Amino acid sequence: MAKIKYIEFNGKEHEADVANGLSVMEGAIQNDIPGIDGDCGGGMSCATCHVYINDDEWYKKLPEKEMGEDDMLDQAYEPKSNSRLSCQLIVSDDLDGLKVHMPEKQA
Amino acid sequence: MIKTDAVIVGAGPTGLFCAHQLGIIGLKCEIVDNLDKIGGQCIELYPDKPIYDIPAVPECTGEELTNNLIEQIKSFKFNFHLNDRVQELKNENDKWIVKTSNGKEFETPNVIIAGGVGSFEPRKFPTKSAEKYDGKSVLYSIRDKSIFKDKSVVIFGGGDSALDWAIELSKTSKITLVHRRDEFRGAPASVQKVKELSESKVINLMTRYSIKDVKGNGSLESVEVKSETGESKVINADYVLGFFGLIMQLGPIAEWGLNLDKKTIPVNTENFETNKKGIFAIGDICTYPGKLKLxxxxxHEGALAARGCFKYARPNEKYRFEFTTSSSTIKDRLGVKEND
Structure with missing residues (x-):
C-alpha cells in the first residue's frame, strides 16, 4: 500500500491509498480522481494517463521506462523530460508518498 | 436518403460481427467509419500484434481477425462508408435520421454505436494560436504535396510520418524537423536518412524543442519553438506540419442526448439499448456492471443488440430463433449450398 498524491493542473490535490500491484493510473481511476483518462486500459497504447514527476529525487527513484513508453509519450499532450505514463508505474510500498502532477489535459 | 434497418457506427470487430448477426436474422445495415479502412483499433493500433483471447482462435493478428470478419459478412453485401463520420442524429416519426460529415443521410429505426473509445483524430498542436491557421497553413495530414514546393516547412514529430515527409519534402522545400527528444521512433533507415540530410544541411534538424507559438499577419510567417530550459527560437515558416499520431475522441456522439459515464455509454444487458429507443451501444464504448473490454x-453484445433491432425494423413480425447449422433460411442468406 502506498499513499499517492495526484495534483491536478489547477493545483487541486487528491490523495489516495493505492494497493500494491495496481498502477498509479488505476489508483486514479478507482478513486475517481480527475485528470487521468487511461483510455486503453493500461496497454501503453494511448498516452492518456500522462503525468509529470516534478520531484527529481522521485523521478530517479522510479523504475526506468521500458521500450515504447517514450514513443507513446511523443504523442502525449505537452510531454517533458520528467513525463511518465502512469499505467507503467506499479505501486509498491516503495512508492509511498509519490506525487504526480497531471498535465492541463490528456488529449 | 438511404433507408436501412440499422446504421452501425464503427467498423471495428464488434461492429463487423454485429453486422453479421443482423444479416443472419435478415436485416440490412450500413456501416460508417471515420478511418479510411475497415477494422477499427485492430487495424489502426495493432495490425501486427497477436491476439490470444478470441474463442477457438489460439492466435491471430488484428489484421487477420479483421480480414476474417470481413469474409464472414461478404455474402450480405453491406455498404461501408469509410472516411466519414456520423455527425448528427435526429428523431423523426420514430425513425432516426443519421447525417454524416460527408453529407450522407440515412433513415433507420436502429443505430448501433460500436465506436470503441471514439473516432480517431490527429492530435493537434497545444498552442491556441495554431487554431487560426488550422487546415490552411497548419496541417496534420497531406493531401497535395505540390503546395509545399519552394516553401519553408516546419515539421513536428518523431515517428514515421514526420520522418518520411521530412525526407520527401526536402527534395523541393526548405525543411526544419523539430522533435522533443534526440531519439526517433520511426524506422531505423528513415532515422539514418534524416541524420544524413541534416549533416549535409538539407534538413535543419532541431531536437529537444517543442512548439511555443505560431505567428503571422493574416498568413503564417513564423513558428516559435522552445526548449525545456526556456530558450526559444523563431523559424520562418510558410507551413507547419504536426505528426503526433492519432487520438481517440468521443466527438459528436457526446451531443446526441445519450446518458454518458465518463467516455462510455450505459446500456441494459438485455439488448444493449441506451436511454434512447432504437440506439444501441456495444463494444468498448458501452458500460454496464461487470463490463469487460474484450x-x-x-x-456477444452485438448478437443481442441485433435481436434488439429486429422488433423496431420488423414491428409486425415475430423474431424466431434459429441455428446456422440447421436453418435453410440462414444458409440462403449466407449464400452457402446445402449438401445433403
Whole structure:
C-alpha cells in the first residue's frame, strides 16, 4: 500500500491509498480522481494517463521506462523530460508518498 | 436518403460481427467509419500484434481477425462508408435520421454505436494560436504535396510520418524537423536518412524543442519553438506540419442526448439499448456492471443488440430463433449450398 498524491493542473490535490500491484493510473481511476483518462486500459497504447514527476529525487527513484513508453509519450499532450505514463508505474510500498502532477489535459 | 434497418457506427470487430448477426436474422445495415479502412483499433493500433483471447482462435493478428470478419459478412453485401463520420442524429416519426460529415443521410429505426473509445483524430498542436491557421497553413495530414514546393516547412514529430515527409519534402522545400527528444521512433533507415540530410544541411534538424507559438499577419510567417530550459527560437515558416499520431475522441456522439459515464455509454444487458429507443451501444464504448473490454464481449453484445433491432425494423413480425447449422433460411442468406 502506498499513499499517492495526484495534483491536478489547477493545483487541486487528491490523495489516495493505492494497493500494491495496481498502477498509479488505476489508483486514479478507482478513486475517481480527475485528470487521468487511461483510455486503453493500461496497454501503453494511448498516452492518456500522462503525468509529470516534478520531484527529481522521485523521478530517479522510479523504475526506468521500458521500450515504447517514450514513443507513446511523443504523442502525449505537452510531454517533458520528467513525463511518465502512469499505467507503467506499479505501486509498491516503495512508492509511498509519490506525487504526480497531471498535465492541463490528456488529449 | 438511404433507408436501412440499422446504421452501425464503427467498423471495428464488434461492429463487423454485429453486422453479421443482423444479416443472419435478415436485416440490412450500413456501416460508417471515420478511418479510411475497415477494422477499427485492430487495424489502426495493432495490425501486427497477436491476439490470444478470441474463442477457438489460439492466435491471430488484428489484421487477420479483421480480414476474417470481413469474409464472414461478404455474402450480405453491406455498404461501408469509410472516411466519414456520423455527425448528427435526429428523431423523426420514430425513425432516426443519421447525417454524416460527408453529407450522407440515412433513415433507420436502429443505430448501433460500436465506436470503441471514439473516432480517431490527429492530435493537434497545444498552442491556441495554431487554431487560426488550422487546415490552411497548419496541417496534420497531406493531401497535395505540390503546395509545399519552394516553401519553408516546419515539421513536428518523431515517428514515421514526420520522418518520411521530412525526407520527401526536402527534395523541393526548405525543411526544419523539430522533435522533443534526440531519439526517433520511426524506422531505423528513415532515422539514418534524416541524420544524413541534416549533416549535409538539407534538413535543419532541431531536437529537444517543442512548439511555443505560431505567428503571422493574416498568413503564417513564423513558428516559435522552445526548449525545456526556456530558450526559444523563431523559424520562418510558410507551413507547419504536426505528426503526433492519432487520438481517440468521443466527438459528436457526446451531443446526441445519450446518458454518458465518463467516455462510455450505459446500456441494459438485455439488448444493449441506451436511454434512447432504437440506439444501441456495444463494444468498448458501452458500460454496464461487470463490463469487460474484450473483443469477445463485443461479439456477444452485438448478437443481442441485433435481436434488439429486429422488433423496431420488423414491428409486425415475430423474431424466431434459429441455428446456422440447421436453418435453410440462414444458409440462403449466407449464400452457402446445402449438401445433403
Amino acid at each position: 473483443i469477445l464481449s463485443g461479439f
